[in-house]
Amino acid sequence: MFTNDKLTELNDTISRVTKLTDSFAKFPRAIKIPLRLEEEILSDSSATDAIFGSTFNATFDATSASHNGKMAVADNLQISTLLNVITAISEAIFVINSAGVIEMINPLGAKLFGAPAEMLIGQTWTDYLQSPFKDEYQSLFSLWNSASDEANKVTQFNHGPKEIIINRADSTLLEADLSLSCLPSIQIGSEPLFIGIMHNLTTHKAEYNKLRHLAHTDKLTGLANRHAFDDALQTNWNDSINHDQPLCLIIIDVDYFKMFNDQYGHVNGDKCLQKIAQVLAEVLPSNNAMAARYGGEEFVVILPNSNPLTAEYIAKNIQRRINQLSFTDIGLPAQTKISVSQGIACERSGQYRTPTALVCAADTALYRAKSTGRNRINMSS
Numbered sequence: 524m525f526t527n528d529k530l531t532e533l534n535d536t537i538s539r540v541t542k543l544t545d546s547f548a549k550f551p552r553a554i555k556i557p558l559r560l561e562e563e564i565l566s567d568s569s570a571t572d573a574i575f576g577s578t579f580n581a582t583f584d585a586t587s588a589s590h591n592g593k594m595a596v597a598d599n600l601q602i603s604t605l606l607n608v609i610t611a612i613s614e615a616i617f618v619i620n621s622a623g624v625i626e627m628i629n630p631l632g633a634k635l636f637g638a639p640a641e642m643l644i645g646q647t648w649t650d651y652l653q654s655p656f657k658d659e660y661q662s663l664f665s666l667w668n669s670a671s672d673e674a675n676k677v678t679q680f681n682h683g684p685k686e687i688i689i690n691r692a693d694s695t696l697l698e699a700d701l702s703l704s705c706l707p708s709i710q711i712g713s714e715p716l717f718i719g720i721m722h723n724l725t726t727h728k729a730e731y732n733k734l735r736h737l738a739h740t741d742k743l744t745g746l747a748n749r750h751a752f753d754d755a756l757q758t759n760w761n762d763s764i765n766h767d768q769p770l771c772l773i774i775i776d777v778d779y780f781k782m783f784n785d786q787y788g789h790v791n792g793d794k795c796l797q798k799i800a801q802v803l804a805e806v807l808p809s810n811n812a813m814a815a816r817y818g819g820e821e822f823v824v825i826l827p828n829s830n831p832l833t834a835e836y837i838a839k840n841i842q843r844r845i846n847q848l849s850f851t852d853i854g855l856p857a858q859t860k861i862s863v864s865q866g867i868a869c870e871r872s873g874q875y876r877t878p879t880a881l882v883c884a885a886d887t888a889l890y891r892a893k894s895t896g897r898n899r900i901n902m903s904s
Contacts, residue, residue: 615699615721621714623647623664635699635721637691648719653688653696667705667715680705680717686724698724741816743793744800752815752823759811759827760878763870770827771834771869774885775803775841777820778862778897787855794853795861796820802844806837823885831869831902838865838900846898862898864889869903 609616615632619625625648633640636651649657649664667680683702691697699721706716739751747755756772763770777783777799784792796816803814803822813825824841826834842863850859866889868881875881884903892901 617648617719619648619717619719621668623649626716632721635697635723636689637693637695642692651689651691653690656687698728700724744797744816746800746804747813747815749815749818752813752817755813755825756878759825762827767872768828769830769869769871771829771831771867772881772885773824773834773838774817774866774889775822775824775863776889776893778864780820783861791853791855795850798848799845802841806840806844808833808837831867834867834869835900835902838867841865842900864892864897865900866890866892867900867902
């Protein structure tokens, strides 16, 4: 997912590179030769020097014969500046031809692909994409290449930014965003070339996932929070209605929790809630089920595709395990015990009109369980 700052950064990068590539139009004859280098050139220097320094030298040699000395020096400096900027720029940049073959790649780009630059030059860049991205970009290039020759000379194609997954040369996967821009042949005096700009999303994804987890998690208990519960209930409700599957809800309230806090203190009260949360997490029957802290000392369990019999079995297991909780490990007397009251409601074949109605039914059942003596389970009729 792109943040506003990230989109701004990417747009600025594209703008800078686009301005730099406009220099191709000023000196079209200076870049007519392919940018890809032969292996014998690479064997005499480092990858970066070979790709950028040797390309520059070859270009200069090819153009010097048709320009006077002063003009050749100007061309030389223009391309040298462009190549130096591409090399030093903080984004990963690569240049490919209309067949998708890598003609040029800067050090950061080679790092993202997970291979030395000399290994990547001459390779088809889509070979490093994971499906379905590989198929998508191959189709995209086929579409671009199917345009008429005249259209290719004047048309500038752009695509992205788009999130992709790279199958790196070292067999690891890397998430990145990619933006492709085309330099029409009328600008560069040869076949169209495409500039790819990539950003490594690994850190951004990790930070996003961490923030998303924090936004959906109750800090004290580690269970889902109220926001996550509301989202999950709506999703499961839609699935239940659309596929005619049952959906059960259990609301759980800790009995006499205020007395527990008053007697043992709020710190131990928090530890009690954590123990109860651990029980709820452990009794969930499937990965699709959810336990959440509803608020205060109230918890809720969502049981998708579960019938009332299953829901009652889960509730009894919760009751039994909470009754058996020990608090000696936090310094409380061995006789310290806790219990919960539970209310169950199940949606079956349109019994309730909304997810809110389902919650209200479970809450009413919980009230009956508490009013009849607590440490009880009540099923909504």
